[in-house]
Amino acid sequence: MLWAALLVTTLAGLSTGLGGLLSLLHKPTDRMMAASMGFAGGVMLTVSLMDMLPGSLGYYRRALPPFSAGMAMASLLAMGMLVAALLERCLPEEAAWAGDMDLRRARALRSALVTGLALLLHNLPEGILTLFTGVADPQLGLRLALAIALHNIPEGIAVAVPLYYATKSRAKAAGAAFASGLAEPLGAVLAYSFLHPYLTDAFLNGLMVLIAGVMSWVSVAELLPAGFAFGKKLGTAVGFALGALVMLFGIACLS
Secondary structure, three states, X not given: OHHHHHHHHHHHHHHHHHHHHHOOOOOOOHHHHHHHHHHHHHHHHHHHHHHHHHHHHXXXXXXXXXXXXXXXXXXXXXXXXXXXXXXXXXOOOHHHHOOOOOHHHHHHHHHHHXXXXXXXXXXXXXXXXXXXXXXXOHHHHHHHHHHHHHHHHHHHHHHHHHHHHHHOXXXXXXXXXXXXXXXXXXXXXXXXXXXXXXXXXXXXXXXXXXXXXXXXXXXHHXXXXXXXXXXXXXXXXXXXXXXXXXXXXXXXXXX
């Protein structure tokens, strides 16, 4: 039972790598980069606001009075945004890499790193949830893994496209997409082995809200400005709309 659940969790995580491979079919241009930055922002913001937050809000509304539930959600979301802002400050500005590459490639590299770290955090609780669900109910775990796998494909694109643009290396871009997806089975195994007694509903839902704050901040403060910086505002806006629509469609069909 455990091995079967771990297998589907791993396959769900590896679908991020599939998205990364799909993104390498064409060499990214400035227009494609602007659209992909917007697409990544739309994906991450929609996952945060329409997938992660509603489930946690339902938990807090059942567990707490309305005011306390609202305060808990708002506080955790704000903490996630603060973590993301501090994370951005820890990374060098684009100009620090400009000696080895032009400013646009440096900006793309920075965005890829921030996006990859945010998705890494996002994939950890997803892996835990998929594994534990698969152990408790294999059929439900399989449906959940399928839903997560489909969500992960555009996330892989969001990591791989800017990294490919910045490094001109297909191998590095694909490797980064696969690595971010492997956080799901790795996190699930570590949690199952060492943290099983502490993985309460309160902990997991609080973690979801915190990570939703990280992803929301990265979308608005990093990805969209990076897209607009390529000088293709319409491309960034269209990419954002497509990312939001794709993820919303997937959430509606698979929830």
